[in-house]
Amino acid sequence: MGRYMATARFPEVSGAPDGSSNNDSHGAPNGVSxxxxxxxxxxxxxxxxxxxxxxxxxxxxxxxxxxxxxxxxxxxxxxxxxxxxxxxxxxxxxxxxxxxxxxxxxxxxxxxxxxxxxxxxxxxxxxxxxxxxxxxxxxxxxxxxxxxxxxxxxxxxxxxxxxxxxxxxxxLSELEERFREVATEKVAKRVALALLRLLKQIGKQSQGGIEVSLSREELAQMTGTTLFTISRLLSRWGEQGFVLPRREAVVVRDAVRLGQVSDDDY
Amino acid sequence: MGRYMATARFPEVSGAPDGSSNNDSHGAPNGVSxxxxxxxxxxxxxxxxxxxxxxxxxxxxxxxxxxxxxxxxxxxxxxxxxxxxxxxxxxxxxxxxxxxxxxxxxxxxxxxxxxxxxxxxxxxxxxxxxxxxxxxxxxxxxxxxxxxxxxxxxxxxxxxxxxxxxxxxxxLSELEERFREVATEKVAKRVALALLRLLKQIGKQSQGGIEVSLSREELAQMTGTTLFTISRLLSRWGEQGFVLPRREAVVVRDAVRLGQVSDDDY
DNA sequence: CGACGTCTTTGCGTTCGCGCAAGATTGGCT
DNA sequence: AGCCAATCTTGCGCGAACGCAAAGACGTCG
Structure with a gap:
């Protein structure tokens, strides 16, 4: 909440760039434009x-x-x-x-x-x-x-x-799966599954594991829970060592272990 | 649960009908085959x-x-x-x-x-x-x-x-909406919204309202809750008069009132 | 008609997860 | 460097919904 409120302008992706278009200096060597x-x-x-x-x-x-x-x-x-x-x-x-x-x-x-x-x-x-x-x-x-x-x-x-x-x-099939999850699984499992999906989609290699850049609140908004519950979960998992809670991010150290998360892990 | 267990045969919709195909007796009058x-x-x-x-x-x-x-x-x-x-x-x-x-x-x-x-x-x-x-x-x-x-x-x-x-x-957009609902809304609202959707999709005119033929358990499986909670909800709503709980069905008498269901309605 | 299976209701205890509040941490910005 | 806003953590209490159990309603089929 909050950070975005300032951007009140109505946008619509314009074809005409805001100035920062193709001509990024790429140090094009001689001959190749x-x-x-x-x-x-x-x-x-x-x-x-x-x-x-x-x-x-x-x-x-x-x-x-x-x-x-x-x-x-x-x-x-x-x-x-x-x-x-x-x-x-x-x-x-x-x-x-x-x-x-x-x-x-x-x-x-x-x-x-x-x-x-x-x-x-x-x-x-x-x-x-x-x-x-x-x-x-x-x-x-x-x-x-x-x-x-x-x-x-x-x-x-x-x-x-x-x-x-x-x-x-x-x-559609991904969303069907996620719908089933949010409708039937407990929070811990939902978050684990969401993180595993995010690893593939937006994961970045990082020291000690793969990093997913999402705040607690954003993670909560993906899984149908609250930032508090996410915070508690990540703390717990951090103690167990298979994730590293970071500011506005989570580093996953052991995806396999994360996949084994079940109801009793919270 | 249970009723279906008997049907263990592996089906795959076959083109060849099970006997009951086109030639249903429709009392076709003379000339029209x-x-x-x-x-x-x-x-x-x-x-x-x-x-x-x-x-x-x-x-x-x-x-x-x-x-x-x-x-x-x-x-x-x-x-x-x-x-x-x-x-x-x-x-x-x-x-x-x-x-x-x-x-x-x-x-x-x-x-x-x-x-x-x-x-x-x-x-x-x-x-x-x-x-x-x-x-x-x-x-x-x-x-x-x-x-x-x-x-x-x-x-x-x-x-x-x-x-x-x-x-x-x-x-996809319907499921996106339902995903948001199941992730953020409380049970009462989810069930109300599901019923409203079902009215249009499979609702049948019936005495006193429109009937949706779904058991408590099935309704629960659509909304991510349990048959018990559904049963309690429908009883309450039945007392208030805008739905009629039936065996394996719900008759909606007042869809507008149903749409107004909010958190405090349970 | 009566017995059975299925579905439903309802009470009750339990628990998961919410949501507030207060404080700690972090990173950005001047 | 130091302030500030945003983010995150953690304790605590509460309430929504779960889930079992037992009893009731309904329809079906012999």
Whole structure:
């Protein structure tokens, strides 16, 4: 609570960058222009992403040309729940959290997305409103397409439609699983399972283990509990040695042990 | 628990009906063959369904010709969690519940589907396993397509792909909402919201209100609580008059009042 | 019609996890 | 360096909901 209140401006991811676009000094050596080396990066990113799986480098390059490169500052809002969806964002570096606000003011974090993930995936090409708000957790680099420019791309490469279905479908099954968890499992197990998922999604190698950068409150909002309970849990687990509680983060030292957490571990 | 244990046979929705297929005696009057009148019914159903939205009657008829009509008996299993998905089922009458079983044996009901809904929607055309089990809640009539026969249809009518994305996307947002609810709201509100949703999905007009045919336990499995708590809740609400607790069902007399249920209502 | 199985109700004790409050820790910023 | 705001920790009490047990209601089937 609190930290974000200042950002009251209504954002909508704009294609036009805030100044910090492609021309980041990358010390491009003689002959290779900065634009080209960025383009190559983008193509690599795209080919590895679930969204553009199956497309050739050639094709990715084509599609990349309709995109704008952007950076998002820490805590910057990409879009807000309820707004009409207009932009597709492919994350290059950094992580983005998608959270939903309920009528009674309660907030949950629905998704954490990292490098290679797509945010604002269009179901139909247009017309829908965002079901959640998106916020950069740290400085992010990303590629942004406007839906209307995407229309042609989708028409030309029907494979992307298939990939979108695939993405939607796998998100659905992940959420089904998480729904079952939050509906039936006790807090300790839920938190353990959430952490294990987060390891893969936004985990960063760190001394002594893999670090997940989420505050106690954010972890609580992912698992349907309170920051107090999370704090107590992590303290306990810290004593047992398989996690290291950090400020706004958790370092997981032993994922296997974490996976064995059961009801009696709290 | 228990009632279902007997059905140990491994099912997989078969195209070949169990005998009770198209030729239900419908007292077809002279001139109109039973087949034709069924086909007409199917086309009407399809045109009204989200899956085939936008297709002409002509086209629906074409597609219907690849389908088999089937009935499912009460408590019949359409498919089981973990099995490879092979069939698309469009519900004509009756309702089907989709439930997921966790590793520790806890079960939740993820979806309740009624007339016009599609079960086993293919994300990609094949290769995936079912994330939940499907069971007919009552005698159901349905149309069934095999995935391999569907391949051609999907290729010929790309609109269906779009519709599938649409369906997946709207299911995703419903589940996001329910996830938020189960993660943040108290039991009373969760149950009220679940009932309101069920009214639309599988509600049947009944004397004194709209009836939802779910046992206490099933209602509990939808909302992440126990049959005891549900029973107590419904008793209380019954006293207040806006619902009627019935055996394996709930009659909602005043949906507006139900929507106003808040924490202090239990 | 009566017996049985299933579903439901309700009482009661227990516990998990909430939520406040006060204090400790941390990192950023001037 | 030192202040300040944000985050985190921990103790404590309480209440929502669980979960068992026993009894009641209902429908079915012989």
């Amino acid at each position: 900065t634009i080209d080396s960025n383009l190559a990066e983008h193509v690599v990113l795209m080919c590895a992403s679930a969204l553009f799986t199956g497309l050739s480098q050639q094709e990715c390059m084509e599609i990349a040309s309709c995109a704008r490169a952007r950076t998002f500052a820490r805590d910057e809002l990409l879009f807000m729940q309820g707004q009409p969806a207009r932009h597709l964002v492919l994350i290059q570096t950094g992580s983005i959290k998608l959270s939903q606000l309920g009528p009674s003011g309660n907030e949950v974090i629905l998704w954490m997305n990292g490098s290679g993930d797509a945010v604002g995936v269009p179901a139909d090409s247009g017309g829908c409103n965002h079901t959640c708000s998106a916020r950069a957790m740290e400085k992010c680099k990303a590629l942004v397409w406007e839906y209307n420019k995407l229309q042609n791309v989708l028409a030309e490469y029907p494979l992307i439609r298939k990939n979108i279905s695939q993405i939607l479908s796998s998100r | 039973t087949i034709d009148s069924n086909l007409a019914e199917h086309v009407v159903l399809m045109c009204a369904s989200a899956l085939f939205t936008g297709l002409s009657q002509q086209e629906c008829m074409e597609i219907a010709s690849c389908a088999r009509a089937r009935t499912f008996a009460r408590d019949e299993l359409l498919f089981m969690q973990g099995q490879p998905a092979r069939h698309l089922v469009l519900i004509q009458t009756g309702s089907i519940k989709l439930s997921q079983l966790g590793p520790s044996g806890n079960e939740v009901i993820l979806w309740m589907n009624g007339s016009g809904d599609a079960v086993g929607v293919p994300a990609d055309s094949g290769g995936c396993n079912h994330t939940c089990s499907a069971r007919a809640m009552e005698k159901c009539k349905a149309l069934v397509w095999e995935y391999n026969k569907l391949q051609n249809v999907l290729a010929e009518y790309p609109l269906i792909r779009k519709n599938i994305s649409q369906i997946l996307s709207s299911r």
